[in-house]
Amino acid sequence: MLCTCYALYEDPVALEQFIPQLEAHGLAGVCIKPGRFLGELPKYMIDCAEERSFPLIELPEEARFADITKAITDELLKRRTAQLENSLSVNRMLVSALTKRASLEELAGTVASITGCSVWVVDRINHRLASCLSPDYPEQERRDRPPADAVAHELRADGQLAGMLYL
Secondary structure (H helix, E strand, O other): OEEOOOOOOOOHHHHHHHHHHHHHOOOOOEEEOOOOOOOOOOHHHHHHHHHHOOOEEEOOOOOOHHHHHHHHHHHHHHHHHHHHHHHHHHHHHHHHHHHOOOOHHHHHHHHHHHHOOOEEEEEOOOOEEEEEOOOOOOHHHOOOOOOOOOOEEEEEEOOEEEEEEEO
């Protein structure tokens, strides 16, 4: 969050509750430009943030919110674009495997190469249909069912549960 504390600067109680309320609402931190309304950050606000390990950044007077939000927006856009490009690449790999009539074992291998982890494909009653275990997967752990900590993803066909993909 970026702010100047304009709405709070004349209310000491609200200023004291500011950091705890931000934390309670799940904010990751706050950047405050105190110059115009607070002059400087109150010590109790700094202490409160330190006690909670809540990031509190004091912005200099010359900092412009527009520059900060543009930099953040540019970074978020760059990350989202990379995610979309990655999704498209994964989609192309899977479509290519499917159009070549890949077996479930080959598809499991493709998913394993994409994700870098072991893969299990099971039917609706948890019978293994295919798997591809990463080379670093412990030999003593090799089995026909995924480990308890594997992340499960539903496989659906025509809206019906067809099985699960475990990573």
